[in-house]
Amino acid sequence: MIVKQTRSYEKIEQYDTEITEALSQNYKSIIENLGEDVNREGLEKTPERVAKAMQFLTHGYGLDPLEILTSALFSEDHQQMIVVKDIEVYSMCEHHMLPFFGKAHVAYIPNGKIVGLSKIPRIVDAYARRMQVQERLTDQIKDCIQEALNPLGVAVVIEAQHMCMQMRGIQKQNSVTTTSSFTGAFEKDKTRKEFISLVANKLS
DSSP, rough: OOEEEETTTTTEEEEOOHHHHHHHHHHHHHHHHHHOOOOOTTTHHHHHHHHHHHHHHTTTGGGHHHHHTTTTTEOOOOOEEEEEEEEEEEEEEEEOEEEEEEEEEEEOOOEEEEEEEEHHHHHHHHSSEEEEEEHHHHHHHHHHHHHHOOOEEEEEEEEEEEHHHHHHHOOOOOOOTTEEEEEEEGGGGHHEEEEEEEHHHHOO
């Protein structure tokens, strides 16, 4: 569990000391088993650093995405498409524990309720900061918005690069994986094409 606060220029990070110590010991063993000297200067504090980094990279487990959304719902008659695109995504592939990263594009058509715009990137981050597969991540974002707002439709598209494909295995450095998930009005071809067009176009 991690708590982050910012006070002017000061950043405060608090980690569970027991978890940090347990992870540090595990990473110390991993480094030694890989043939390195964990006591040399450059690696002496690495186990603790990695332990804290992994807690941060998976802090989404301590967040409730549905609660995040429902904390900022507002009544509104607007029934046109709302799109939040180019949301940065950083996650961890659960198969190899290597990063995947890219952008998420999210849209919904309100049905009497809208949500504060900042909450959509927040739920993307809450789900992304876990052990994930891109397909599940896409569905989780869609399902959360559908449950919280009961809109006329939800659309989610994620484009990501996977280090497990680029650094190891097939080693295809330019490959991009795209996943999509739709509900309601976005299952209709016309509405889906409008969403894709808005995501693809760069507005001046």
